[in-house]
Amino acid sequence: MNPFELISPQLAILIGAGLILVYDAIFPKDNRYLPWMALAAIAVSVSFAISLAVRGEYHVGFEGTYSVDKFSVFFSVVFAGIGAAVVFASMNWVDRVGRRKSEYYALLLTATAGLMFLAGARDLITIFIALELSSIPQYILAGWGKDERSGESGLKYLLLGSIASALLLFGMALLYGLSGSTFVPEIATFIGENASDNRSLLILASTLIIAGFGFKMALVPFQMWVPDVYEGAPTPVAAFLSVGSKAAAFAVVLRIFFEGLNAEILSNDWAMIFAVLAAISMTVGNIFALVQSNIKRMLGYSSVAQAGNFAIGLAAIAVVGQEFTLAASAVLFFVVAYAFTNLAVFIAVIAISRHLESDDINAYEGLAKSAPLLALALGIALISLTGIPPSAGFWAKLYIFNAAAQADLAWLVIVAVLNSVLAAFYYLRIVRLMFRNVEDQIGSAPFAIPKSIGFVLGITVLGVLVFGFFPTPIISVAREAAAIFSIG
């Protein structure tokens, strides 16, 4: 099979990004169609990805360095969906900023393509460069706003992100130096034969790689950029960061650690690292989120805490062994549930901040009166983040806690449950504020939501509810996608 057919979903998006730039160069006055071009590129890309899956064309291309399997198709579709949602969420904001629209959408598309490449990469060089393709546009987009804070956010993200990339590269270089290969399955073979002689180096390499991806996942102690970047970056970009690059980092970690470093002598060590990071991230994230008064900072810390929930899954997978698919599919289900939920929260925040012109949580008081539907949508999304049924977030947490319990990580489950209680305080505080009855409030005049935002908010909230009531289809898809690791 032609290897370029394997990466056709990504190529479609990259070509779309190029067309947007060229179109803008030829017709600079006519920029109404730019977001629709971006959406069309994403639609074409998804149809390519799905057609690969439907035809059962699971192959490795480029001599094994890139793989189209159920796992990569699953993540490609998720990332394309996230990209499309962020395009919808951005339309209104980009129109108001009113400059460099084509570049904005082109960068968003390339970042999405980078995430999709990450999903299928099986070679350290490909993984690293795909990670950069997704990161560099995000650095630029984080600094897109006109105010100083956005500039600070972009610069901070760039500098700290470069350090994380350097650590990651160091870890990869150690792996390469030891095994003589950048190809993940070959590293696995080498480690399977020689792990016991080189345990300390392998643990050091794993730690460095975890540090590099931990930055993208926003795990403590690599989280220091999160609140500042989320606060300063334009909200649609923050939504993309919090969902897209986090999910991609988990996808790659699954790939590297469960395909490459899954030797038994090693996996218990890094599973312990993930378990400890999960516990710290949840606790630190939730405690700091409690005291925030700015909604975007609060969401930043909440995303740190949620990264901890993801990491529980990673810790569980390594320990479980035979129940492998269960735990891995828990992570994948969590990705989908979290993507819908967190996008819904961010999009609602975009709509509300646009009206209130404030990110202060206290300004949300009495919002249910002026914008009942919006308040309801945000309320449902926050309930899903807390993990209360019937929402997608509930099943995601249940699933991942169950996986951890099966893996004898009872202490981690207890920490996680206590943290969920803690998280309920600040999530539900917003819900309570919104539905409180107040007389005279700045936000009390009814206001309209832009159509594009309303549309995508509706879709994401619907997703949260539908998967809350009927989680089975996603669970079975997630199990199938996760099954690719169980053979190796």
Add this chain to the structure above:
Amino acid sequence: MITEILWWFFAIAIVGTAAGVVFSRSVVHAAIFLILSLAGVGGLYIFLTVEFVALVQFLIYGGAVTVLILLALMMTRLDATGAPDKLTGPQAPFGALVGITLLLTLVGVSLATAWPGDVDDLPTNITIEQIGDVMFTSYGAPFIIASALLLVAFIGAIVFAKQEDEV
């Protein structure tokens, strides 16, 4: 024999010029020392018969990167007195601690590891043609990604450089 003498010549030159980068007072001198040091490393690559890496080292590091550094220096406003800015703050001891711990860990772990590849086993005489072949087969995907990455970096540079003039 002659190779060995030349090798030592290059090795001493690299270390000497690298020290020059660190200790010279003027940034422009430091940049020139950097060019010499990087070119010296390129010379060492020729001894290893990896011409392509040597070529890349000369062109990209010796040429492009240092020219970029010099251009960047030209753009920055130099302090008339030439006094260097203070680069250390109250966090310096912690930074040193982290750095030293990392160094010790790396050295310790490296010594404890049975590295498989001895220098003699390295494949030599890799031609540029072979590299080209691999670039379009095994590394076809990263090659495409790299091209997109360069485009993105370029767009980013333009966006930020043209920040002022609002249209």
